[in-house]
Amino acid sequence: MTTPWFSLVLMAPALLLMALLFVWPWLRYGWLSLHASSLLTGLSVVPNGGANWSRLARDGRFWVDALQTLRFAGVSVLLELGLGLLMALVLHRPSRGRGWLRALVLIPWALPGPVMALGWRWILNDPYGPINALIQRMGWPTVAFLATPSTTWFSTVVVDVWKTAPFVAIVLLAGLQSIPRDLEEALRLEGAGPWTLLRRLQWPLLAPYVTLAVLFRLAQAMGVFDLIQLLTGGGPAGSTESLALYAYLQAMRFLDFGYSATVMLASFFLMASLALLWLGWMRWQGARTR
């Protein structure tokens, strides 16, 4: 016999933990965003009405960074989804050494972010990185991968996809493995090729896994920090600065904690809206196919 009260009691420890880890920090951020706490106030916390929020509305750098973060997250996650699905389909096929292959694919994901970012900074170095060495050997001029806004932005996306596509692949592989074999075999007996199999069976059944992977990755990509900080420092000319990096600069370098909290909270709202949009879209897709 379960009553709503009994369920609540059972859930209480988890709810308490969630409140401590998520709700309390956000309440605290909300409170701080309505206060000035900077060098000007001697780091003490002074109410300033909605001054931080009106500053945010007029802060061109925040909006540019928001667009840059959205662009980075959108493009990275889409590419990771495509590449991850491809990798998952390859890993799903029974073949010799599949276990080894699965472990190998996970290596980029297992590497610590800062180590990976520093490694890529060297790989993309102009003129001494391995890629430019190869380009020079072929008689072409070197490419300053991290010194022009367009190539730098592209480089950050490539590095992020390289690192996190394996994560998406593993999540989708779990989804593929959960699809009953007899369904696949039945469809094959009907003469379905790999494309029909994917479109008619695997993709619809993968939907919850895709949602999971996309939400995870979207949250991470919207909060990207270590990769940008170490690979480009937000440059050139701020063209790769993310919202997390901007909030970090406001807090740790400029010691403006009130405004930093405002930036963090605003990026959270942005992220939450995106997640809701995605969920809504997936539901709509689900309803349409049904």
Added chain:
Amino acid sequence: MSLMPSRRRFLRLLLSAVPASSTLMTRQGRASPAPSPQPETVRLLMPAPFVDALAPAVARFNRAHGDVQIAVTRGPLDTEALSDLASGSLLLGASAFDLLLMDISWTARYAAAGWLVPLEPLLGEEAMAQMVPEARLGNAFGDHIWRLPLSGDTALLYWRTDLLPHPPRNLQEMEAMARDLQRRGRVRWGYVWQGRQYEGLSCVVLEMLHAFGGRWWNHVSGRTDLLSPRALEACAWLANLVRTGVSPPGVANFAENDALQLFSSGEVAFLRNWPYAWGLLAREGGPVSGRVGVTPLVGADGWAGGGTLGTWGLSLLAGSPRPQAAARVIRWLTGVETQRELVVSQGYAPTWPSLYADADLRAAHPLLDIQRRALRTALVRPITPLYAQLSDVLQRQINGLLTSDLPPELALARAQEQSDLILRATGARATP
């Protein structure tokens, strides 16, 4: 029943412990009527390279002092990462450190945040009076001294002695020399420096503005001064280095080590870097070993050059429970003997005039005379708690100038406008 044996064992243990502890108390009481106090441990946070450089001085201090010991924490290599670590610790209230080895550009910010203790009450009003005048800059803010420097480093110009008969006398001559060597295929690039969007670029711009008769900061008005024709000329010249191929396009993402690596490969005529590069370039067996000269940074024709003052110094952190012991550590680590060691082992410029006058030291370390000359024209970055914001604005705009078609006048106008906004928004006073 089953608990009985363990309870008995516990009692036995307890009983056996009582005589043992009383023995300890008696022994202590008899053997040392006046127990020697525990040595005070002064906790010091430093960037990794300084931990190694100062290891002998710290070891000597710990051997010589029974009552005070230094415990060093190895911080990150990157200057700003160290500041972030220290800020994080200080924001928690009770810092885990007593002393912090600080970059010159942090002094005003840390002092304004209330994180430092004035040093005069501990070291005396004249703590810096005997130091080289230029090395004293950037340590005071408001009415107090917050930091005692242990080095007097300024940026320097490295040049190739095997390719050039003498160092350039001005920037135009340097550019002409570089282009000539490039044209004759002797070097691939003319000049490498730090163009990445970080603090190093602010130093380069400060030097370049000064080299063309301009300035970044007006101490009197408390505003940035980036709209002058001199500033425009300086930034246009810098951007042209990249646009005309004297400097590689990759320089826009170069920090100190990236530039040093390219120069040490032998493919570049000139390098802007700090004194530490000298020891690395002079190492036996390198492609440019024995073929590098060094000189103070030069100005444009008709203007004086100058290198950014990039000193490191020790500060006492607020809340330290042992200020007196920490003051003794500051005296030791900034003292003449420690700085002599740093000259010999690292090539760091000292702050004491006696070391620049020491004939033996000068003979063994020819860099010392050049460093003294460079120190006379050292340039100080704006001393304001808002320096980090102003520097951030300048870095973004100048890096944009180097990596796009942004005209220099627009980059400077934006930098000036954004700096004005920051100063106005915070109601900051220029000077305390």
